[in-house]
Amino acid sequence: MNILIIAPSWVGDMMMSHSLYQTLKQQYPDCQIDVLAPNWCKPLLARMPEVRQALTMPIGHGAFSLGERYKIGKSLRNQYDLAIVLPNSLKSAFIPLFAKIPVRRGWKGESRYCLLNDLRSNKHDYPMMVQRYVALGYEKGKIPTAQNLNIPTPYLTVDESAVQKTKEILLTIPNGIVRGFAPVASNVEIPTEFSTAQFALAENRPAIGFCPGAEFGPAKRWPHYHYAKLAERLIEQGYSIRLFGSNKDVEVGEQIRLSLPESLQHYCVNLAGQTELNQAVDLIADCTAMVTNDSGLMHIAAAVGRPLVAVYGPTSPEYTPPLSDKAVIIRLIKGGLIKIRKGADSAEGYHQSLIDITPEMVLEKLMPLLAN
Numbered sequence: 001m002n003i004l005i006i007a008p009s010w011v012g013d014m015m016m017s018h019s020l021y022q023t024l025k026q027q028y029p030d031c032q033i034d035v036l037a038p039n040w041c042k043p044l045l046a047r048m049p050e051v052r053q054a055l056t057m058p059i060g061h062g063a064f065s066l067g068e069r070y071k072i073g074k075s076l077r078n079q080y081d082l083a084i085v086l087p088n089s090l091k092s093a094f095i096p097l098f099a100k101i102p103v104r105r106g107w108k109g110e111s112r113y114c115l116l117n118d119l120r121s122n123k124h125d126y127p128m129m130v131q132r133y134v135a136l137g138y139e140k141g142k143i144p145t146a147q148n149l150n151i152p153t154p155y156l157t158v159d160e161s162a163v164q165k166t167k168e169i170l171l172t173i174p175n176g177i178v179r180g181f182a183p184v185a186s187n188v189e190i191p192t193e194f195s196t197a198q199f200a201l202a203e204n205r206p207a208i209g210f211c212p213g214a215e216f217g218p219a220k221r222w223p224h225y226h227y228a229k230l231a232e233r234l235i236e237q238g239y240s241i242r243l244f245g246s247n248k249d250v251e252v253g254e255q256i257r258l259s260l261p262e263s264l265q266h267y268c269v270n271l272a273g274q275t276e277l278n279q280a281v282d283l284i285a286d287c288t289a290m291v292t293n294d295s296g297l298m299h300i301a302a303a304v305g306r307p308l309v310a311v312y313g314p315t316s317p318e319y320t321p322p323l324s325d326k327a328v329i330i331r332l333i334k335g336g337l338i339k340i341r342k343g344a345d346s347a348e349g350y351h352q353s354l355i356d357i358t359p360e361m362v363l364e365k366l367m368p369l370l371a372n
Contacts (some may be wrong), residue, residue, distance in 0.1 A: 003033050004034050005034070005083075007035050007057070015302075017035075036056075037057050039056055044156065064090075073096070077097040083104070107132060107138065154302070157306075158282070162282055208242070209292075210290070210291050210292070213253075220293055222350075223348065224255040228255075232264060243256060244275075256270075299323070308324070311362065330361060
């Protein structure tokens with residue numbers, strides 16, 4: 001059986017989809033799984049052994065582009081027996097239809113009745129996103145209840161030689177230095193600097209990784225000054241700090257680094273925007289432990305088996321928790337998702353529930369993970 005997956009467009013969702021691929025291999029041992037996904041996903045999919053190949057999805061997130069979807073679907077005809085559509089949007093279901101794939105499976109959403117012929121409508125019986133993904137790996141009438149559903153843990157393969165090669169690349173950048181400028185909301189550019197000498201110095205210590213960014217704004221972020229205080233405590237104990245993130249996270253990384261006493265700043269390396277996703281995976285896998293917001297990188301840290309402390313505020317760990325037995329979650333409020341991108345509780349837009357999580361609370365949870 002050949003299976004086409006229409007993949008999600010976010011890092012965390014992509015990582016959770018790996019539980020589905022493992023389930024499909026359990027249900028159909030001889031199946032071949034191809035995943036239609038944005039190009040940035042390919043480094044992650046290449047580390048999932050269950051995936052035969054990643055097919056490029058050239059249409060940007062949010063674009064309808066029906067004509068382009070028809071061309072893609074037509075190019076995939078006579079290749080697949082089953083399509084599974086993970087996004088809930090109407091537009092995401094067109095390609096399997098145009099590809100004339102006999103079985104087109106997905107959850108009810110956005111009036112897709114005529115596009116999917118194996119439509120599941122009891123989504124609310126599966127409160128976690130990963131449960132919803134895994135449930136699509138079963139035939140209708142054979143789906144276990146949420147309580148009995150086996151969730152394979154997402155994982156990414158890590159090659160130690162590749163990790164060392166990534167570190168060597170950062171230690172041998174031409175001229176020994178990379179400089180960049182990150183635009184921020186105020187239209188002021190924040191200068192950033194990453195030097196090979198700084199990375200080499202920090203490499204003399206075991207590294208703790210921080211993921212201080214969040215895709216949907218500061219309300220999901222643990223305050224930068226809390227990260228800085230925690231970094232100070234850890235550096236004093238003999239660790240170095242690696243700050244991970246995309247170009248959007250350069251500013252918050254610099255806020256953390258520059259909030260440290262000057263004598264300690266060289267033990268805190270801001271890698272946000274300086275690495276490709278594949279390199280970030282390698283460097284996260286090389287960390288002793290991680291401290292992270294609810295973010296896509298949190299799910300990557302869990303998938304490479306790093307002990308981690310995840311801080312949650314308006315988002316709910318009941319829906320998208322880190323899928324790892326080495327993860328500790330801190331959340332001070334109860335209830336489901338609060339849809340907010342910028343809080344009114346601070347000038348920076350942080351949410352009070354995250355402001356209230358102190359560095360001491362995180363350190364208390366982190367120390368047993370480091371001891372083990």
